[in-house]
Amino acid sequence: MAGHRMQSRQVFTSSVAVVALCLVGWQMEMAVADVGVNWGTISSDPLSNDIVVQMLKDNNFVKVKLFDANSDVIESMRGTNLEVMIAITNEMLASMAASPDAAAAWVKANVTSHLGTGGVNIKYVAVGNEPFLNGYNGRYIDATLPALKNVQAALAAAGLVDTVKAVVPCNADILSDNPYPSQQTFRADLAPVMLGIAAALKSTNSPFVVNLYPFLNLVLQANFPIDFAFFSGFATPIVDGTRVYTNVFDAGFDGVVGALNNAGYPNMAVIVGEIGWPTDGANYANIGLAQKFNQQLVNHLESGVGTPLRPGKLEAYLFGLLDENAKSTLPGNFERHWGIFNFDGTIKYPLDLTGGVTGRQTSLVGSKNVPYYPHQWCVLKTTADLSLLPANLDYACARADCTPLFYGGSCSGLTLHQNASFAFNNYYQFNNQLQAACDFQSLAQVVNTDPSVGTCKFLIGVRPGNSQAIAPPESSSSRSGASLTVNWQYLLTFLSTIIYNCSQLLLFP
Structure with missing residues (x-):
């Protein structure tokens, strides 16, 4: 998906025109070109939708990813022009796979109804979320591809095939254990379904979406080098032919690119659906490391350098906007603390979402008019x-x-x-x-x-x-x-x- 590119500014002799143009240019420079954010709502006391949408605007996010299709949340973005990814939950995959009519009804209720002039700018429909995680024990393997095809057919029937793309956000564990990105392939037990998904995505010119978590590499893999989780350089990088990998993000991203290349899809766009660092609940989950990782990540994304296999701008969604206090802790106690903001929208740490490429340091903008309980x-x-x-x-x-x-x-x-x-x-x-x-x-x-x-x-x-x-x-x-x-x-x-x-x-x- 093409990002919002910085445009050149023509110099006018009229002072009024110069001032107006500078204001427009400032707004463009403040926009976060290719960094989106995940808006999760699993909270016992969520902020009202209007407060969250104002936060998205104040921080110049232009892309937001949801984990369901809550109508009130979607409608809160009506007229904002925020580019939105909505989702079909894993629990709904079986019904979507079994019935084209169910997929058509879902698209009508959750996509078409929100579009139109001044409507919601829905760009993607996520069909499930990480449905092939090992922890699911294969529960969604058989349903995901048929569900994707039925949703694609429903979007086409609604005349949306060119404007709304169905995707399947996957975890990085869809890949084999090969350490070299250019040699990567899809996991043997998933290869048939992954090849089917890739073919379906290509048929509608849709991107491949993968979630990458360097924090989990560090926490869950014994002897994982901490420097490799960040972007500051690594003394013993992965050398893959002429390509050198000094951080696990580039290696993981290019692993997906390599798997697609080797499957016959060398030109398929790849989007990072989730990436971030938690601030509490475990070793290495703290504000200092979260600030370090997310700032280095944004700098890397906004630099336009890309990865060895995919030079240029990359598209990614930070995970997440707010802490979610009602999430399951099955993955770990850190699971409720991924937000770049606290549960109430207050700022956790400094973060310049422009990546410094504009030459103008920016700061996060916290929530406004939050209705707290008394100070007791x-x-x-x-x-x-x-x-x-x-x-x-x-x-x-x-x-x-x-x-x-x-x-x-x-x-x-x-x-x-x-x-x-x-x-x-x-x-x-x-x-x-x-x-x-x-x-x-x-x-x-x-x-x-x-x-x-x-x-x-x-x-x-x-x-x-x-x-x-x-x-x-x-x-x-x-x-x-x-x-x-x-x-x-x-x-x-x-x-x-x-x-x-x-x-x-x-x-x-």
């Missing part, structure tokens, strides 16, 4: 009966989010009292600051003094949409909370973390 927190009483604490901690963490408390998290160095207070407060904010949500068998109380400690921020919740906005708390941070299955293993892991942290404080005061 729920904490453990100093006189609490600690014999009641384990069961209540289990209850709170199973219904909110304690991922920052675990090893590697931003709150992993707290005392027992602070651990309990963090868990209780998270549950309290998760439940809209209801008085009954700060009781815990009389162990807890509401206070008006912020109990945040160092990097560990005690959040304040956000009211539902259309509520009256009040000033944001000074310590706003990542909001986390989700329904987890209550089990003793979770409790024992949590208590082990507390004991470990307390022992470290005693050994190394």
Whole structure:
């Protein structure tokens, strides 16, 4: 997909024309040409759509990717000209594959209805999301290609074949284990379906979409060199013939290009559907490394250098815009902390989305008019009966989010009292600051003094949409909370973390 290219400016003698032209040029320079962003909505207290859309505008994003086809979210972008990718969820693939009529009905309800003059600029329909992950145990392998073909046929029947493209975002594990990008092929068990998908994409001149996660390479692969995850250079690069790879992004991207080349599709466009770095919940998941990676990534994308196999501008969607506090932690405790903004739209770290290519440093713009709850927190009483604490901690963490408390998290160095207070407060904010949500068998109380400690921020919740906005708390941070299955293993892991942290404080005061 062609990006928005910088255009030259003609010099006029009229001072009025010069001023007007400079203003237009400034707006063009501020646009983020080929960097889009994923807008996920799996949150217990999501920001209202109008606040998020304003954030997208304020930060000059021109491309946004969704994970479903929520009508209210899509309609919130009506008239904005934001280029939008909507999605069919994995759970819907079987019905889309089984029935062309179901695909046609879906396209009519979720694509056609939003188009038209002044409508939503829907550019892509994602048919599933990473449907071939090993963790799915082949559940979606048989349905994905037929679903793609039926959606393509439905788009064609609606007269949209040239304007709306159906794609299949894939994880990088679709590739073989060959370390050399130019020699890459699709995984043997997936080769038939991947070749079918590539052929279907070519038939409609659609791009191949792949999600790349250098963070996961670092965290999940033993002895993975940390320097290879970033763009600062690597002492022992991958040498593939005349091509040299000093970072895993280029190697992963070109692995997909190589697989397509070797499958007979050398000219197929490749888009990175998701890429980012989390800020909490695990080792290496912190603000410093997230800022480093995302800034280097944006600089790399906006430089126009490209990769050894695909020089030139690359297109990618940052993952993601906001932290999502209700996501499953099955992939890891970091899964709720991928946003470049906190759950409430406040800024986590500096990030220049122009990549510095314009010569003008830019800064992120946070959310506006967010309706926070009052500045009050729920904490453990100093006189609490600690014999009641384990069961209540289990209850709170199973219904909110304690991922920052675990090893590697931003709150992993707290005392027992602070651990309990963090868990209780998270549950309290998760439940809209209801008085009954700060009781815990009389162990807890509401206070008006912020109990945040160092990097560990005690959040304040956000009211539902259309509520009256009040000033944001000074310590706003990542909001986390989700329904987890209550089990003793979770409790024992949590208590082990507390004991470990307390022992470290005693050994190394």
